[in-house]
Amino acid sequence: VKTRDNFSNKINDLVSRYRTVDEDFFEELEEILIQADVGFETVMELVEELKTEVKRRNIKDPADVQSVISEKLIEIYESGEENLSTLNIQEDELTVILFVGVNGVGKTTTIGKLAHKFKSEGKSVLLAAGDTFRAGAIEQLEVWGERVGVEVIKQAEGSDPAAVMYDAVQAAKARKAEILLCDTAGRLQNKVNLMKELEKIKRVIEREIPGAPHEVLLVLDATTGQNALIQAKTFREATDVTGIVLSKLDGTAKGGIVLAIRNEMNIPVKFVGLGEKMDDLQEFDPEKYVYGLFSDAIEKAED
Amino acid sequence: MAFEGLADRLQTTIQKIRGKGKVTEADVKEMMREVRLALLEADVNFRVVKQFVKKVSERAVGQEVMKSLTPGQQVIKVVKEELTELMGGEQSKIAVAKRPPTVIMMSGLQGAGKTTTTGKLANLLRKSYNRKPLLIAADIYRPAAIKQLETLGKQLNMPVFSLGDKVSPVEIVRQGIEKAKEEHCDYVLIDTAGRLHIDEELMQELRDIKELAQPDEIFLVVDAMTGQDAVNVAQNFNEQLDITGVILTKLDGDTRGGAALSIRSVAQKPIKFVGMGEKMDALEPFHPERMASRILGMGDVLTLIEKA
Ligand SMILES: Nc1nc2c(ncn2[C@@H]2O[C@H](COP(=O)(O)OP(=O)(O)OP(=O)(O)O)[C@@H](O)[C@H]2O)c(=O)[nH]1
Ligand SMILES: Nc1nc2c(ncn2[C@@H]2O[C@H](COP(=O)(O)OP(=O)(O)OP(=O)(O)O)[C@@H](O)[C@H]2O)c(=O)[nH]1
Ligand SMILES: [Mg+2]
Ligand SMILES: [Mg+2]
Numbered sequence: 122v123k124t125r126d127n128f129s130n131k132i133n134d135l136v137s138r139y140r141t142v143d144e145d146f147f148e149e150l151e152e153i154l155i156q157a158d159v160g161f162e163t164v165m166e167l168v169e170e171l172k173t174e175v176k177r178r179n180i181k182d183p184a185d186v187q188s189v190i191s192e193k194l195i196e197i198y199e200s201g202e203e204n205l206s207t208l209n210i211q212e213d214e215l216t217v218i219l220f221v222g223v224n225g226v227g228k229t230t231t232i233g234k235l236a237h238k239f240k241s242e243g244k245s246v247l248l249a250a251g252d253t254f255r256a257g258a259i260e261q262l263e264v265w266g267e268r269v270g271v272e273v274i275k276q277a278e279g280s281d282p283a284a285v286m287y288d289a290v291q292a293a294k295a296r297k298a299e300i301l302l303c304d305t306a307g308r309l310q311n312k313v314n315l316m317k318e319l320e321k322i323k324r325v326i327e328r329e330i331p332g333a334p335h336e337v338l339l340v341l342d343a344t345t346g347q348n349a350l351i352q353a354k355t356f357r358e359a360t361d362v363t364g365i366v367l368s369k370l371d372g373t374a375k376g377g378i379v380l381a382i383r384n385e386m387n388i389p390v391k392f393v394g395l396g397e398k399m400d401d402l403q404e405f406d407p408e409k410y411v412y413g414l415f416s417d418a419i420e421k422a423e424d
Numbered sequence: 425m426a427f428e429g430l431a432d433r434l435q436t437t438i439q440k441i442r443g444k445g446k447v448t449e450a451d452v453k454e455m456m457r458e459v460r461l462a463l464l465e466a467d468v469n470f471r472v473v474k475q476f477v478k479k480v481s482e483r484a485v486g487q488e489v490m491k492s493l494t495p496g497q498q499v500i501k502v503v504k505e506e507l508t509e510l511m512g513g514e515q516s517k518i519a520v521a522k523r524p525p526t527v528i529m530m531s532g533l534q535g536a537g538k539t540t541t542t543g544k545l546a547n548l549l550r551k552s553y554n555r556k557p558l559l560i561a562a563d564i565y566r567p568a569a570i571k572q573l574e575t576l577g578k579q580l581n582m583p584v585f586s587l588g589d590k591v592s593p594v595e596i597v598r599q600g601i602e603k604a605k606e607e608h609c610d611y612v613l614i615d616t617a618g619r620l621h622i623d624e625e626l627m628q629e630l631r632d633i634k635e636l637a638q639p640d641e642i643f644l645v646v647d648a649m650t651g652q653d654a655v656n657v658a659q660n661f662n663e664q665l666d667i668t669g670v671i672l673t674k675l676d677g678d679t680r681g682g683a684a685l686s687i688r689s690v691a692q693k694p695i696k697f698v699g700m701g702e703k704m705d706a707l708e709p710f711h712p713e714r715m716a717s718r719i720l721g722m723g724d725v726l727t728l729i730e731k732a
Contacts, residue, residue: 152470155464155470155652156469156470156652157652158467158651158652158653160465161461161464161465223649223674223677224535224537224674224702225534225535225536225537225647225674226535227534227535233567254702255572255702256539256540256543256571256572256573256575256576256579257568257569257571257572257573257574257575258568258572260567260568260571260572261566261567261568261571261572263568264567264568265567268567278575309674309676309677309678310677310678311676311677311678312676342535342647342649344533344647344650344651344653344654344657345647345649345650345651346467346649346650346651346652346679346682346683347465347466347467347651347679347680348467348649348677348678348679348680349649351678369533369534369535371620372533372620372621372622372653373620373621373622373653373656373657374651374652374653374656375653378651397534397565397566
């Protein structure tokens with residue numbers, strides 16, 4: 122685990138290439154952030170704030186700017202809220218978690234990973250095969266169910282996903298399950314009918330269990346660019362998204378758009394996906410994440 | 425939150441110019457800043473943007489924009505022309521082998537749309553070219569990947585070759601091609617597992633499949649929503665496989681799709697098709713000009729600009 126000190130040292134290495142905190146320095150910083158998909162507006166804002174801060178503290182030496190950079194970036198995540206990555210788990214009662222997102226981002230896989238996590242904590246878990254549309258989607262969830270050793274509630278391909286959710290909630294109640302993880306079909310946020318369908322799915326769960334779903338997790342693919350901002354906004358309107366899972370962070374993309382999302386929308390990232398296997402899910406650690414944003418630049422500086 | 429298109433972005437500058445009644449080099453510079461922003465917001469890679477803006481600036485500072493009575497429109501025209509040209513002509517033709525079967529191999533990151541596009545391509549080959557394709561299920565890793573392809577095959581009423589997930593993909597492909605020859609199929613479409621371009625072992629597997637199958641066409645399937653990383657993905661896949669073309673998926677969404685330009689400029693390979701939905705008929709030829717308009721965020725606004 123990277124500590125804050127370690128992180129600051131690394132940024133220090135990076136900034137030590139510069140003799141003064143000048144325009145070039147800020148331009149390089151800008152590029153690092155843009156390259157990470159942070160989004161132009163947010164980058165501009167951040168860099169402006171940094172410049173102001175540097176001026177205010179009268180910082181001349183790049184080595185002193187490192188702490189300001191990490192502070193500023195991490196601040197976005199730690200603005201007042203505690204335990205951002207914890208899930209809203211009900212004591213001695215059923216917790217329902219609904220997964221939403223566009224096509225192919227990693228919803229079903231994340232459900233498999235999370236089921237594994239809960240199972241190894243000794244919880245009883247049930248999965249709901251709410252993607253009745255995509256070819257092989259039900260079977261995919263079933264394979265995960267087998268891998269992890271949890272039951273999957275399903276209906277035939279093509280059936281009404283809201284009806285599957287109804288069944289799953291009843292089954293979870295009957296079996297006194299502690300966690301119900303609900304898969305849904307991927308949908309692009311501009312498809313009005315499909316977004317309505319998602320609202321309906323959520324309503325059915327709400328009706329059967331007041332207060333549920335206790336979490337609505339939006340899965341975002343780290344390789345996605347600026348469109349993720351629109352995804353977050355539209356899915357939140359439809360389903361009151363409570364958290365983000367940033368998947369595929371094991372690739373070379375940085376998923377910087379979550380900084381912009383956090384900046385503009387205040388939806389916390391709860392987990393990151395780091396591979397295709399059962400164990401490849403980690404709680405989001407802002408420190409580590411921000412370090413990752415700069416890792417390439419840092420490596421370059423070390424060469 | 426829908427991002428402003430280039431036309432909107434240029435409005436302020438244009439108002440200013442109109443007040444002065446003449447275009448200076450500084451005005452052009454200001455307009456180029458807006459061009460840069462519009463492209464960055466469309467997810468075009470920042471290095472690609474840099475080169476591009478430089479090129480467009482040169483043209484703009486010359487006669488075309490500075491002498492124009494409608495500089496905003498002229499900038500958009502120049503930008504759009506350059507973009508369209510960079511993205512190449514329309515090339516939705518699929519290779520045909522001298523001796524059948526023609527082999528098509530799919531590649532790309534996880535979740536990009538390879539399996540779905542494999543089905544769509546097979547459907548297109550049969551419908552538009554009256555061909556007889558065989559689909560090969562060579563993804564032995566993703567849970568139920570074979571089942572997914574088989575389900576699509578059933579929907580399309582098209583044969584799918586598989587040996588389960590215990591046989592190596594190279595062997596599956598070898599036997600699949602044999603089968604295609606026996607059955608007199610004239611096209612073979614190989615679905616492969618999604619993988620990261622930095623996963624050396626799995627990239628080697630693709631090279632092995634290529635070596636054995638000698639594909640006539642190697643498509644890189646890319647999600648149109650991809651951000652800055654598109655250049656790394658395209659560059660790596662192209663270097664390792666020497667792809668023949670790109671298929672851009674999920675363009676039925678509201679993404680600007682700037683990745684198209686990034687990919688095109690680093691890989692120098694044509695974008696041949698675009699995916700416009702999840703259904704099996706949702707595959708269309710790539711139109712560079714339409715894509716250019718989309719990246720710039722302009723439907724019909726082009727004609728409206730400078731009238732307001
Ligand atoms: N490298 C990597 N691959 C991942 C990760 N999460 C998911 N994947 C892969 O991404 C692909 C798509 O994942 P799915 O879980 O099917 O995505 P989905 O959102 O359920 O997709 P649809 O249901 O089709 O919308 C699969 O090949 C997964 O193995 C991750 O964290 N890292
Ligand atoms: N809206 C839309 N969805 C698409 C398009 N192409 C594929 N999809 C969806 O994207 C998701 C992923 O597609 P797949 O074909 O499973 O992707 P893949 O590349 O084979 O995924 P892996 O095998 O896991 O790497 C599915 O939900 C598809 O239905 C498209 O053009 N438009
Ligand atoms: Mg799924
Ligand atoms: Mg696939």
